[in-house]
Amino acid sequence: MKSRNGEELEYPWAIVHVDGDGFFASCEVARDPSLRGKPVVVGAERGIATAMTYEAKALGITRGMPIAKVRRLFPEVIIFAGDYAWYTEVSRAMNRIIFRYTPEVEPYSIDESFADITGFQIPKKTTYEAMARAMKRDLQKELGMTFSVGLAPTKTLAKVASKHDKPDGCVFIPLPRAKEFLAVTPIEKVWGIGRRTSVKLKEEGVSTALRFIDRPEKWVASRLSKPYVELWKELRGEMVHPAHAGVRGKQQSFMHTRTFTPPTSDRKVLSRELTRHLESVLKSAREDGVAPRLLSFFVKTQTFKYRSTTIKPLHPTNLPSELLPFIETQLDPLLDSGGPYRATGVIIHDLIPESSVASDLFAPTAHERLAKVYERVDALNERYGASVVHLAASRPGQRKRGAAPGPMRNGKKKPKNHTRGMPFFQAER
Template identity: 45%
Template sequence: MNSKSLQSSKEWSGDTVNKKERAEKEFRADFPRAILHVDGDAFFVACEVACNPSLKGKPVVTGEERRIASAMSYEAKALGVGRGMPVHEIRKLFPEVIIIPSHYRLYEIFSQRMYRILRRYTESVEWYSIDECFADITGLDHELGMSYEEIAITIQDTLHAELGISFSMGLSVTKVLAKVASKWKKPNGRTIIPLNSIPDYLQKTPLGKVWGIGPQTTRYLQQFGIATAQDFVDKGEAWLSERCAKPVLEIWHELCGRSLHDVHPGKHSKHKSLSSTETFMPPTSDPTFLFSELSRHVELVTRSARQETLAATRVSFFLKTRDFRYRRVECVMPTPTALPHIILDAIRKSFGSVYDPSMMYRATGVTLFGLVPISHVSQDLFSTQTETATDSSKKLYSTIDEILNRFGSKTLYLCSSLTAFGNRKAGRKKERNFHLPILGKVS
């Protein structure tokens, strides 16, 4: 290579590098923050289809138990079935529609799985509703060596592969814009709105479709000729601040691309408590059975707490008599915990104070209160548990949780819950056995 060509080669490569750097900078300027919104497509029905693939591609409606349509597949929607439509009307108008009861626990399990998959990529995941999450992935492009779009594609593909249901994704610079983006194309859509493309989308978004703008505000603003989200943005801050409340103004900033609403890790509906209660038949005074029922409730609520990385500072339990009277006790935990054997020890100590052998009982229940993030829990210096014992219990339960997640909630349970699980098989109301796809590839 002669010196001239070497020179031109250097110029060429230098130019390429500059171009690449410029492109990267521009991309980052377009994403001062990167917020992802993930939204399950026809989520309830999709969960049903994932468990029963024979429903795939068919018009399916859930809500048989309430006698109104609570959710519907896209095929049912295309026929004209709407949410809230009475079941008898659907049967009359659309006899081909398959109407099934809702299984909210099943949807909750899928929801938790969605949340856990997102948390593999970032800690900053807000569980907004049963089928929606926000994730702040700002800076993750650098960390993973991928563009934000590639990260969104990877997450979308992982959710689909592991849950067997599709999600629509919106990626933008604020939460409100990420919501606009995820709605843009459904099902299985992926819409990216960088800072410089915001007007292109807002011009085509009716104001009433913007997250946080209710029908009343929409009607009010329509009087001033505001029809689209872009009309709203164009009115400007001064005009709006004279006529609208602060939350509406905050939405205006978010639509302009200025992020005011942070992604709050954890569940959006901040839990004040976690409960499990159930009535059984026939009423009984058998203390072994009653304690076993409490043990089963403790296993259920502590598992939910662990899944949400929460620990309880207080626990209450009750026995309900045949004549509907409650006997209730609250226990304060020496250290916040989500480990069932520790809570059961406390309940065992107080059981005698609520149990009366002359009474017949028809229900039991357990509630965890004062929930704090597990990460905030430090070892209690005066605890009788040694640090090693607590650590090994945590390890044990993380293994147990993995087994339960993969093989179902009845795979493993404490000996103290045995009678309750046995009774469940013998005479209690029959519970549907879900055939959940495991966390891993599903066909």
């Protein structure tokens, strides 16, 4: 029972997944074509390799490898610090190209997008597979890098497709052929099945994606949570998650965190780090026009254990000086394990529009005055570069010129603490 053009049964929906190969490294090559064919690695700013060209991969460089090790073992490798503004530009260009084929473009991450081309083969007088091929060709020609493209009836299957022949692949999974592909897809390679769940599934004899979809729905539902049942359906070709175009909903949370070496138990260092994170995360909130109802922060021990706490201020606010006292008072209970600690972080969530905060019933004038102060601070920082002005509590105390900045320091001298009452701002330059 085949429909007239045959394609309806093969692709009840036609979802394309586009994935930039070694994206950050490829962006560097695209900007400087003389790098073509050479091993290029990005990640100098973090100290670990975050992206690499296939020439670098061929040498044996993997994601997460320390940059120092890369330098030592492979002196011929060209290493870059990530230029995320540039990568974002390339990413936008990528989506504009995809948008020529369908308005239903869903950017998933900086280097990946989904596109729903269902139905467009008719007005364009072509086939889905030809459209996917053309999309890939345009992307590569115009952006100067390769892409792995997958076409299938669901997002999850399209991910299987694009991964199947990386790099520079173009793989089609019409529904009748899904089982062939799933038979050779190890369960841990499936999008949404991580280390924990793949171990669990393997214990029950589910080692491939095919074995997974061959289990009854009830079997899955009784062992795993809702997202896995949805995954099961998507792998069977049933659309659960449409590729939705347009504006993604507002961000749900903002986080800022940093690891420092060596680990420390110095309360002053931890407090200063947290203050910086708080400022940075609230700056993002102000840029987005939101204020958090919840503030969490954590310290991470040497053994990667997290100690965290969540605070609910009386009223939501995105002004650092109003939240800083919470961190100061809640930090000590977190440190009872003694440390040392290798990282701290601040997360804000339950974000609400800033406009609904402005009418602060309790202290309208004080809050509004403070909000004005921060407006000026943000403007100054915008004009003169990142964080020229910030809370004094986040300054390294009495740092000597040339001394290791921030957390590297031992923090012998007391940083001045003027955080009680009104904030104390200080210019660094």
